[in-house]
Amino acid sequence: MVGLAGFGITTLVLQFHNVGWCGIGPVFALALIFGGLAQLIAGFQEFKCGNNFGYSAFVGYGAFWITFAVILICNALGVYESTHADIGFFLIGYTVYTFIMWIPAMRIHGAMALTFTLLLIGFILLDIAHFLPHESSVRLTMIAGYELMACALGALYMMAAAIYAQVFGREILPLGKPWILLEAKECKSVDLGTSVPQDNLA
Numbered sequence: 001m002v003g004l005a006g007f008g009i010t011t012l013v014l015q016f017h018n019v020g021w022c023g024i025g026p027v028f029a030l031a032l033i034f035g036g037l038a039q040l041i042a043g044f045q046e047f048k049c050g051n052n053f054g055y056s057a058f059v060g061y062g063a064f065w066i067t068f069a070v071i072l073i074c075n076a077l078g079v080y081e082s083t084h085a086d087i088g089f090f091l092i093g094y095t096v097y098t099f100i101m102w103i104p105a106m107r108i109h110g111a112m113a114l115t116f117t118l119l120l121i122g123f124i125l126l127d128i129a130h131f132l133p134h135e136s137s138v139r140l141t142m143i144a145g146y147e148l149m150a151c152a153l154g155a156l157y158m159m160a161a162a163i164y165a166q167v168f169g170r171e172i173l174p175l176g177k178p179w180i181l182l183e184a185k186e187c188k189s190v191d192l193g194t195s196v197p198q199d200n201l202a
Contacts, residue, residue, distance in 0.1 A: 001162050003042030003058035008155035010035025010065055011148060018145035028072050035065035053104055060101075064094055084137070088130025095123040103180075110176020111161070115154035122148035 010030040016022045039062030046054030071087065074080045082090070098120045105116035125144035129137045161173035 001042075001159050003039045003046070003054070003062075004155045004159035004162070006034040006036075006038040006042065007058075007061055008152045008159065011155070012152035015145040015149045015152065018148075019142050024072065028069055031065040031069040031072075036062050036069060037066070038062070039065065053101075053108070057101060060097060084130050088127055091123060091127050091130060095120070095127055098123050106179040107182065109178055111154060111158050112175070113179040114176075115151055115158065118147060118151035118154060122151055 010027070013022065013030055014027045017024055017027050039058045043055050043058030043060075043062055046052075046058060067090070071082050071090070075082060098116065102116045102120050106113040122144050125140055125147065129140035129144060131137075132140060157173065158175065161171075161175055164172035
């Protein structure tokens with residue numbers, strides 16, 4: 001739940017920056033602490049629970065935010081500076097990773113599937129934007145910003161659903177059925193909010 005909050009809030013604030021609503025300062029701070037460190041800790045806790053999906057997602061995207069913060073530091077100090085295109089290649093790497101994670105996300109529940117779909121689309125838009133002329137890049141980055149705000153809200157929705165379900169002892173916010181329904185030989189808990197629903201196995 002902390003991992004989802006870290007991912008959601010940091011992603012949301014970055015998009016506030018991408019559409020021109022705020023400066024880079026809050027993004028940098030969140031990338032180091034909540035989006036980075038907190039997500040890494042959450043990921044290691046998921047590893048202890050045997051949840052490889054949560055472990056990979058939280059550690060992977062936690063590392064993304066810390067790396068992004070390091071890129072900002074290096075550019076500010078003039079050490080190993082990254083060009084706009086360099087950052088584009090960095091984003092392409094995470095686009096590939098997100099595509100890999102998108103497939104199992106569709107097996108968990110509808111909210112997870114939608115959030116990862118929006119994340120994948122957002123990465124693709126940002127990939128393209130980093131290789132376009134300046135004016136076109138700015139316009140496409142703004143489009144990606146609004147689209148990724150929806151992604152961030154999806155992550156925060158899943159966090160809220162998990163907290164409310166635990167506190168109230170029942171489902172308050174529905175998460176929806178998985179987009180991929182396959183019979184599983186051995187079904188282990190995949191919990192970023194819920195486990196893989198047994199009644200949806202076909």
